[in-house]
Amino acid sequence: MAPRTDFPPVRACLFDMDGLLLDTEDIYTLCVNELLRKHKKEKAPLPWSIKAQLQGRPGPAALDIFHNWAELPISREQYKEEYYALQAQKFKHTTALPGVKELLQKLGSTRYWDLKKDDEWPAPKPHRVHIALATSSHEANFRMKTNHIQELFSVFETHRRVLGDDPRIPEGRGKPLPDIYLIALKTINDSLPEGEEPITPEECLVFEDSIPGVEAGRRAGMRVIWCPHPMLKQEVDKTNGTKLVLAGLLNQAQIEKEKAEKKKAQAGLTNGTVEANTDGTADIEKTTESENDKPGEIDDGWAEYLPSLLCFPYERYGIQIPDAVVNEEPSMVETAKIDEGEVLQAVQTEVADN
Structure with a gap:
């Protein structure tokens, strides 16, 4: 156009x-990598493919994405306590x-x-x-x-x-x-x-x-x-x-890609017939729906x-x-x-x- x-x-x-x-973005990365090396060495350093998904989002949403990827052997509460302690040191600079x-x-x-x-x-x-x-x-x-x-x-x-x-x-x-x-x-x-x-x-x-x-x-x-x-x-x-x-x-394009992959996987499990989602999770496409903001x-x-x-x-x-x-x-x-x-x-x- x-x-x-x-x-x-x-x-x-x-x-x-x-x-x-x-x-601050490099400081965030330093804090995350320090904790990954401490608790999950095989995940360090944090790749930009994941970091890109964390940027700009509210804290709780970013933490959900990070924890689902990192699979740390500690609770989210412990992670947040250690993470915020590191931030308190480094954000002063x-x-x-x-x-x-x-x-x-x-x-x-x-x-x-x-x-x-x-x-x-x-x-x-x-x-x-x-x-x-x-x-x-x-x-x-x-x-x-x-x-x-x-x-x-x-x-x-x-x-x-x-x-x-x-x-x-x-x-x-x-x-x-x-x-x-x-x-x-x-x-x-x-x-x-x-x-x-x-x-x-x-x-x-x-x-x-x-x-x-x-x-x-x-x-x-x-x-x-x-x-x-x-x-x-x-x-x-x-x-x-x-x-x-x-x-x-870009977010919508990724969602459409995941929808297509999801339907393809469902079709494989149902001999080509895609049935309604019954796994109890919300449909991924709904995450970008809103009334007036396009x-x-x-x-x-x-x-x-x-x-x-x-x-x-x-x-x-x-x-x-x-x-x-x-x-x-x-x-x-x-x-x-x-x-x-x-x-x-x-x-x-x-x-x-x-």
Whole structure:
């Protein structure tokens, strides 16, 4: 199909965190491999074919996939206890991935366009780009990963952070379903300046590294940047699956393959007659069913692969970045201090409560 090219300018950028903003994916792998070597040496190291299925998913769903594959000789409770203890040690050293600081700083600087009256700008007036965080990490993990780099996350106002255990996300509706990104957009629309029109999903740009995250963004009706770990991209390239990922269809393609294999196996057991599933398990195809959220189509122009966030093409998405010198203006410095103070105060209060 011909890719769409008549998109409106992006007015909101919604960010995943693990593996997209922070270098946590390699830390997760280190923790898993350490426990595999301790309890199941023959399974170490964790292959990317399995890791790819864990990325971006809520913790319980990822743990189910991992345990079904690893078949560890310890209970899930013991595994989680040892796993989280390792994370607590290693997450203190997370750092931003290449291009992240500059990207967030430049998007944050677009608030400059709101500091002057409309008649002070040539038409059309440049527009501010609002940002929000949408991560599957639960609050405790979020703190571990970010407490030592709070300045980086100060651009995300506290009320525009949607974490994996946010009560607004319905049970069982984590990525690859779209709820977290739709909720993130709502946090922006609920706090827009008076007079600013609500932002629509097609005016949003989702930044993701995981395959379920890309599908979540596509199902939310938003444009998507896929910036994966190089090893994940290499894994996807083995089956020429990049176009399926960008369309939000890779998960569905895998499900269809498993359905076909399942029916073939059933036919072999029933002399060619496929009977209803009576093994007590849910039909695998139901895992992607939903009422209104549908993925995209191949080559529809809604998503793009980028190897990193360095040198991001702002103009391609209708985003105008002010000159760096504006960050020295008193009005910008004052606004930045207020925003940062609000975020840091919120984090300090939450930590103190524990």
